[in-house]
Amino acid sequence: AQTVTQSQPEMSVQEAETVTLSCTYDTSESNYYLFWYKQPPSRQMILVIRQEAYKQQNATENRFSVNFQKAAKSFSLKISDSQLGDTAMYFCALRDDNNDMRFGAGTRLTVKP
């Protein structure tokens, strides 16, 4: 069975600073995708970034980047130059070839002015 663990229920960061959200996972599959989703108070889940497990290069989307450590089964999200609009719940998710998608419990991030 696949599991996704986010060990930080809550985090905060000062505006313009950098924060890293942790995610570890477990799967027996060799081919899978990893995702970070953002859920602001509006409830809309928004894709932040995704990483194909077969790619060694870490994915980057503007201020968002990941540190993908396949051997350690770690997939952390780094947010640079944090903005007030980054305040949200962040969910790490894993999806395999069997279409089994699992989400972590989430990390509530607050960006302080």
Add this chain to the structure above:
Amino acid sequence: GAGVSQSPSNKVTEKGKDVELRCDPISGHTALYWYRQSLGQGLEFLIYFQGNSAPDKSGLPSDRFSAERTGGSVSTLTIQRTQQEDSAVYLCASSRFLSQETQYFGPGTRLLVL
């Protein structure tokens, strides 16, 4: 359409009543997914559709839950004889194809069972 839409956005019902939740996926997306998010929790996968077919219904919490999809587009999630523990946000997502595709989420339906 521009995105995944869900209706109603909020639903309050009495215990024992049936409710029907609707999801309109992004136009052209063949795969559709239903999730449940209880207060302060992560997402619990319920069921997915490839076209109109749902190959695996084991994620549905009980036999009071059912889902269907017609015309490869709109899907409805029906909860019969609702219980208080059914209170949650029900999220729908769609993707172009079933495998290895990013899922795009709707805004969810917040269900409160009194």
